[in-house]
Amino acid sequence: MTISRRTVLRNGAVAGAAAAAAAVTGTTPAHAHQDFKDGRLSADLVLHNGRIHTMDRRNRIASVVAIKDSRIVYVGTDERTAKRAFDGNPRTINLRGRTVVPGLIDCHNHIVLMGNRPGYHTPLENAYSIADVQKTFRERAKKVPAGKFITTIGGFHFNQFQEVRLPTLAELDKALPHHPAYVSIGFSGPSVTNSLGKKFFEAAEIPVTVGADGSIAGGAETGKATLALRRTLTFDDRVRSTLDAMAYAAQMGVTTHLDQGAFQATNTPSDGAAHEDNYAMHLPFLRVYDEGRGIVRLRINFLHQDTDTNVTTLTNRIQNAFKFFGNDMVRTGAIGEFIAASYFGGPVFLEAARRSAKAGWRIEVHSLSGSDFQTQIQAFETVHAEVGVQDLRWVVAHVPQITGEYVNRLKAIGGGVNLTGWQYLAGNGPQSGPPFRMIVDNGIPAGMSSDGMQIAPMNPWIHAYYATTGRNARGVQINPNQQITRPELLALYTRANQWFLGGEDEQLLGSLEVGRLGDLVVLNDDYFTVPAEGLKKIRSVLTVVGGAVVHDTGDCR
Structure with missing residues (x-):
């Protein structure tokens, strides 16, 4: 019997994969069936006459970018040179001077819950x-x-x-x-x-x-x-909602999502917005990808909440799933954002971290208080002394109250932090965090995320507003002296977020460079100069994933 790559992806992902989420407003996306080849979006496209922020290491700005068979083949200023990469006539789009950025990477969200x-x-x-x-x-x-x-x-x-x-x-x-x-x-x-x-x-x-x-x-x-x-949901409803979620993400310009799972549903009134069946909620997404209708990239973390030191579900996951398994559209990731029910530390947490380290898995845990990050990082240090985690890129997420001492301790064992502006909605200060300025100045691997959408928006431009102004939804300053610049924030959503994806993705996403995947976003306003309140109103007028247009308002025609 011949087993196709797609069958391997689907079956492997069912054993441990994840997917995308739900809600659409605005224009209907092009799902680009004709551009889906061997599991990849792969249209041929030249975009010109734009202000294209490559977000490469030199922060170069180009005016032309060309994409062939899903990869970038030219970035520069010469449209004629760009077209020489093609045998025929690629689709050409005049950007009319608009600002272009790489497709945003959200390194911590719950798009799979949104899609269900x-x-x-x-x-x-x-x-x-x-x-x-x-x-x-x-x-x-x-x-x-x-x-x-x-x-x-x-x-x-x-x-x-x-x-x-x-x-x-x-x-x-x-x-x-x-x-x-x-x-x-x-x-x-x-x-x-x-x-x-x-x-x-x-x-x-x-x-x-x-x-x-x-x-x-x-x-x-x-x-x-x-x-x-x-109880009224059908599988078809979930598939429809998955497509809606992807369409909304494309409209916002978020082309890659690192999903963090859900609390295991009990199917009782005690379940909240963050509960789902961790072993079935990915199936609507896998159906969408299997049919070639996936328009954003999904990376999957597996959430576990064992309550005893046998850590049975975590052990089963490690023994029966592959990390960084899939293709460039949908791929498995790590363990998190919970590795045990006692997320703040303790013997169960320590054993979960130990077994993950021995199996070579990246893990991610979340911190919301002024002390949980301390016991988490102390446990990381214990496992590091036993096993060595320097190359596993362990992450503490959200970190609204993390201190410089513990940032340095996490950095010393090869760890990183991802940052979320979730306090924007209901935070009231006086120092709501996270300490953006301290973390960026420290140099620890750091990235930006939304944690959307239970207690936080998924819209990245709202998080950009919070990170650069420190103001909440009422316009009140709640995070003084921790603001970062707009270029710094954009780097956290693009180039810096490569680090959190791991595996092959680190060389494929996050910047517009020859050889990388052709994911980019054309904005409705200039992110770098629009007044602060205007940041929240930024949207994509054209979103491209692997060279295929997946969202288009018609503004660039």
Whole structure:
């Protein structure tokens, strides 16, 4: 029997792979079936008359880039020279002077959860008032069958709205008279619904208490509402939502996603927005990639929460999965962002780290407090003394309160940190972190991520706003004296983030150089000069993955 590369990828990834996530606004992407060759997007393309920031080591700026068979074959200033790389006539696009950057890499997010959201998930991270919410939902409803739920689960907070509250039942009814609605913040609410949604939730198998104004309390009531919606999900729904998630990512200019898994679902009201079946949630994404419809790149981390020192699930993963396995569209990654239920340290954490090190796996853990990073890094040092982890690139994520001492200790054993602006939505200072300035000046391997979209937006330009201004969604300074420059921030989202991908990817992504994959983003405004508030409104007008156009507003024609 002949086994194809695609079959090996699919079956291997089922044993331990992951995928992408959910929500679309704006233009419909081109899925580029005709450009998918041997598992890769591979159109032939020349883009010219742009201000192309290569993000190479010299930060060169070009005006022309050419892509052939998914790889960059020319970067420079001469369109004629660029075209000589082709036998025929490649597609040529005039960028009309627009700013171009490499396709962004998000080194820590949850796009797979986003792609498994119930209903027609619709991001609200770019809404700044109740009127914006209503407009977003009206636009979404144009492409959603009547009677189907339009949902937003996580990724935003009412702090970003002028009214500093969730919309009401009446306001949602006005926007969605023919669709039930469900809007929830964070992991577990609070939430709100409209009249059609209220009817559904109150009649659910486990009834939900809904206020006259559509409000649903956070915690157990929101859990019951989310569970009721999840029970309606079909596999086809998940595939559709996966495509929506990828389309949204392309619209934002994020072309590579390092997914961090989910808490294992119990299928009870205790599950929150961050719960899913860790062993099945990737399957919709794998279907999309198998059919040649994947338009962004996915890298997969495996989350584990063992509670005893046998670390059974982690051990099974290590024995039955391959790290950095797949192709340049979808590939496995590491263990994380949890390696044990006791994420802050202790004997189970230590044993999980030890076994991962012995098997040669990269791991990633998350830090949210002023002390958890200390016990994590101390455990890393213990394992390093026993096994040696210098070359494994172990990571502590988020690090809002990490100190210079522990940055140096992590750096000394070959580790790195990824940074997230998640405090933008609900942080209130006075020093909300992460300490961007200290970390960039230190020189430890560092990258930028979104942690979207449960408690944080996926939109990278919102995180750019926070990292460069220190201001939260209310415009209040909550992270003083830790700002970095826009070029520094862009480097963290591109060139620097190669380090977190590992394997072959480190030489393929993150900058626009000959021989690398042709992923780039044409922006609607000049990232380097737009006023600070304008950063949050940056979008892609043209997103290219492997030389194939996967998002196009028509502005460059």
